[in-house]
Amino acid sequence: MESSLGSIRTAQRRGLADEAADRVREAIFAGVVAPGDPLREVELASSLDISRGAVREGLAVLAREGLVRSGWHRGTKVIEVTAADAEEVYALRAALERLAVRSASGRATADDCAELDAQVDVIAAELTAGAEVGRLLALDIDFHDRIYRLAGNQRLLAAWQAIRSQIYLFQLTRVRLGDEQYREIVVAEHRELVRLLRAGHDSLEQAAEDHVRDAGRSLIAALAQR
Incomplete structure (x- = not known):
């Protein structure tokens, strides 16, 4: 599916971690993943057909962008819009x-x-x-x-x-x-x-x-x- 969100990407792709960040970011923007929803490494790795390590690095990119938040023993979630x-x-x-x-x-x-x-x-x-x-x-x-x-x-x-x-x-x-x-x-x-x-x-x-x-x-x- 061609994305209309290409110009919102903030970094040139350098590898699988950036691909993971792009895909999850676009899912968030498309409403497929809603604010507050959990993002589980195992499920994302399976869905994207990449390693959990690449997913973890991709989620770290999104955390730096402020789109996701991680907590000790609470996993990673899309930010709430409050x-x-x-x-x-x-x-x-x-x-x-x-x-x-x-x-x-x-x-x-x-x-x-x-x-x-x-x-x-x-x-x-x-x-x-x-x-x-x-x-x-x-x-x-x-x-x-x-x-x-x-x-x-x-x-x-x-x-x-x-x-x-x-x-x-x-x-x-x-x-x-x-x-x-x-x-x-x-x-x-x-x-x-x-x-x-x-x-x-x-x-x-x-x-x-x-x-x-x-x-x-x-x-x-x-x-x-x-």
Whole structure:
């Protein structure tokens, strides 16, 4: 089955452990494995036809991404999506986004902004075509990947990559819980970010933070209604 989540992967594949991480990550994002579900090495090794050692290493990759948690004598589970976790993750992302757009603003060329506009065009086209939310979110994450790369700060990029899989899962949960606002605003909000970036406008940082915090509030509201 061809995956629409290719752009969400965070590492080039180097071996069976990375293959295991990719497969389990995609199962989590597809909802095949739900938040809170256990991930058992023996079952995964059998399903993926690889060794338990490779599975264990793959789960360690996902633990570093924040998608799974392991406890002594409690095994490994997919993280729960809670309001408390959302508060933490979106607060961190808001701070990272402010720094990312501030840094990118001083480096982005006209061609860079044109590429960001083209990415928003792709999101708009996929939205019009009725793309599944997973595809839209992968393109959304890719847009922000570009901003972080433009910032030219490798430690900032690493901090973003450490939470991007969690952000994807949280955003998926937000929409799956019935928040249709995402589809209504995704294009306009990203177009506005590119416009402010191109203009070097003073309100860019606040717009980037608001973009993130509004998403967090929407998820928390959706969780409260669950």
